[in-house]
Amino acid sequence: MNILNKVFLEHFHNASNSEEFVQLFQNQYSEISVNEETKKKLQKLYAIFKQKWIQSSRHNERFLTKNEGFLNRTFTIQEDEIEDSPVPSTSRGRPSKSLQACSEYTKRRKLLETTSNISTENVSIALSMKYNKDSNKAKADITKAVLSASPLRVQRIKASIPTPQRDPIKYDGLTALALFLDMGLSKEKYKLMRKSLRSHNVDVFPSYNVLMEAKIEATPSNLIITETSVEVNLQDLVDHTAKRIINSLDNRELQILPTQLNLLSKWGCDGSSGQSAYKQRIVSEDGDVVSDANMFMASLVPLRLKGDLNEHWKNPRPSSVHFCRPIMFKYAKESSDIIQTTVSNIRNQIKNLAPTVITLNEEKNVMVRHEFFLTMIDGKVLNELTSTKSTLSCPICKRTQKNFQKEADDLAEADERNYEFGISPLHARIRCMDFVLKLAYGLNQENEATDKKEAEKRRKLEIQKEFREQLGLIIDTPKQGFGNTNDGNTSRRFFENPGVTSAITRVDEELLKKLQVILNALSSMESINIDKFNEYTKSTSDLLKSKYSHKILTPTLHKILDHGGELISHQVLPIGELSEEAQEARNKDYKRYRYSNTCKVSRKRQNEDLFNMLFISSDPLVSSLRHARSHKELKKSYCPELISLLNIKSDDDGSELFTENL
Structure with missing residues (x-):
């Protein structure tokens, strides 16, 4: 009995597992006896x-x-296998199957046993005779011709046999747009690629006009555009984001979607230097000439769409630029005034936000409320928001570096309002690496007869050389327009190899391992056990005091070791999910899209194109179709100490706890 696979499609949508799939088949085809073999075939089809x-x-x-x-x-x-045609059998053991019902391996084995004692010539003659008996004279003649044909004629006969080809599957607008973004194409490159394929009779890509329609659907309206800035109303942004997230859900998820939902998002702001300075003059509204070498931006990343009982959507890559949605950008240098103005403006818009109402069909409306977490910030923004005047003071408890070693009871208590900003895992990792390097530069100088600064300089050069030779890392080297080379990827590899790092820096290996475990726990996508984390940071702090009592902690390391547990406990989501890495990685996109994907006839047109490209590349529906690179798992990070700090099952090996920027 033959049944088209498309007949089973309805059963697949109605079944939640393979057992239900088999049961639905039995209900429809009751005349068929579903034995174990048929059941396995149906389960394989469901898979x-x-x-x-x-x-x-x-x-x-x-x-x-x-x-x-x-x-x-x-x-x-x-x-x-059909009930009304049973095959009686008096023999014992497994019943034999026909050759047609056997697998390919069994067919080859049985035919090999049959033809092992027959020559190729006899097999061809027998096949020709069989074709003649079945009135297939043409096939019989071809079989005879092949038997006596020369090698050249055999090749010609083979070349004359048409190769079956499948019809190409055409891209729709959304999938073509996702590929457009993944390949980093421009309008001209896309048209060139499509024209080249069409010249080879492969017409799979839609015209660029279809891509433009998909782009328009992926961008919200009502942009405020000037020569120096672009901004979108937050209400329009969250409404568009919520609708696109729901559009990315499958039909089964939409059917069980409740009418009341909460969309959790993180946001923040940051400055970026080293942008391309174009030759056209930019004049602000005040008449001042503005440089476009510096940019200040604010972004938003949706994290989870939740109902009262279940979670219906979760950002698969919360640290990726694929979901980092722009709120505004402005050509200006990061300063106290612009930070305070931007944060105050966005906070006021958040207070006045109305729920997003989405109509799924004529009978069902979904209301989405919005909740925000201001966690995508760096140390400079944090100091401004917490009114911390000195970069050498803790933004949580306001203690200075000299007082970090004192007990908290001797000083003013921490302001709990500052806990909402969380811990920035990316910057925490970089600052911890800076602390270890500064510690290493000053070690083993008791017998130095020369000046201390000269000894530190010489020791720094030695460490830089060894890191370059052993790990291929460029450590603590100035980088024009970008600060220095101590970035996120460098710090990951720095702590990824504690044995090598300890041998080079001469810093205690156990201390490096403990810092690695703490930083990996903060970067994980799982919740952290507060009590165990506090115990672990306390032991790390004690080890640091016993080994290097002369070294004063940096504000970042003090915040992690002394306030880490409180900061984690005040967050609704895991610290790693609230990371600022998506916004930091977005700086590269600003430069790339501005160079390749903007029309430069005017400043306003350029800014509009740039802002639209940032929207399109972060659209949740388009990003759900984009290629996600495989996670670069952190080596040696799944140690028992780390697993013990996380609230995960004991049988979980931690294979999906860490994600790189994708």
Whole structure:
């Protein structure tokens, strides 16, 4: 009995697992006896459906388009599996199957046993005779011709056989736009690629006008554009983001979607230097000439869409630029005034936000409320928001570096309002690396007869050289327009190899391992056990005091070791999920999109194109179709000490706890 695969599509959508899939088949085809073999075949078919459904991003139209050939294939059930035609057997053991019902391996084995004692010539003659008996004279003549043909003629006969080709699957606007972004194309490059493929009779990409329509749908309206800045109303931004997230859900998720939802998002602001300075003059509204070498931006990243009982969407890459949505950018240098003005403006908009109402169909409306966390910030912004005047003071308890070693009871208590900003895991990792390097530069100088500064300088050069030779890292070197080379990737590899790092810096290896565990716990996507984390940071602090009592802690390291538990406990989501890394990585996109994807006929047009590209590249629906690079897992990070600090199951190996910027 042959059944088209498309017949099973409705069963697949109605079944939550393979057992229900088999049961639905039995209900429809009650005349068929579903034995163990048929059940296994049906379960395998369900697994194939599920795999192809996931590959199609759970989108029904995309699934039907990509798998047209698969759906038109037949699912075969042998006649001996039907109840009304049982095959009586008096022999014991497993019943023999026909050759057609066997697997490819079994077919080859049985035919090999049959033909092992027959020559190729006899097999060809027998095949020709069989064709003649079945009135297939043409096939019989071809079989005889091949038997006596020369090698050249055999090649010609083979070349004359047409190779079956599948019809190419065309891209729709969204999938083509996702590929456009993944490949970093411009308008001209996309048109050139499409024209080249069409010249080879491969017409799979839509015209650029179709991409423009998809781009328009991925951008909100009502932008405020000037020659020096672009800004979008926060209400329009969150409404558009919520709608696109819900549009990315599959049909089954939409059916169970409640009418009341909460969208949790993180936001922040940051300055960026080293931008390209174009030759055109920029004049602000006050008449002042503005430099476009510096930029200040604010961004938002949606994290989770939750109901009262279940979570219906979760950002798969919270530290990725794929979901980092721009709120505003302005050509200006990061300063106290612009930080305070931007944060105050966005906070006022958050207070006045109305819930987003989305109509799924004529009968069902979904109301989405919004909740925000100001965690995508660096140390400079944090000091401004907490009114910390000195960079050498803790923004939580206001203690200076000289008082870090004193007990908290002897000083003023920490302001709990400052806990809302959390811990910035990326900057924490970089600052901890800076602390270890500064500590290493000053070690083993008791017998130095020369000046202390000269000894530190010489020791720094030695450490830089060894890191370059052993790990290929450029450590603590100035980088024009970008500060220095101590960035996130460098700090990851620095703590990833505590043994090598300890041998080079001569800093205690146990201390480096403990710092690695703490930083990896802060970067993880899992919640942290507060009590165990406090115990671990206390032991790390005691080890640091016993080994290097002369070294004063930096504000960042003090914040982690002394206030880490309180900061974590005040967050609704894991610290790693609230990371500022997405906004930091967005700086590269500002430069790339501004150079390749903007029209430079005027400043306003350029700013509009740049802002739209940032919207399109962070659209949740488009990003759900984009290629996600495999996670670069941190080596040696799944140690028992780390697992013990996290609230995860004991049988979890931690294989998905850490994510790089994707």
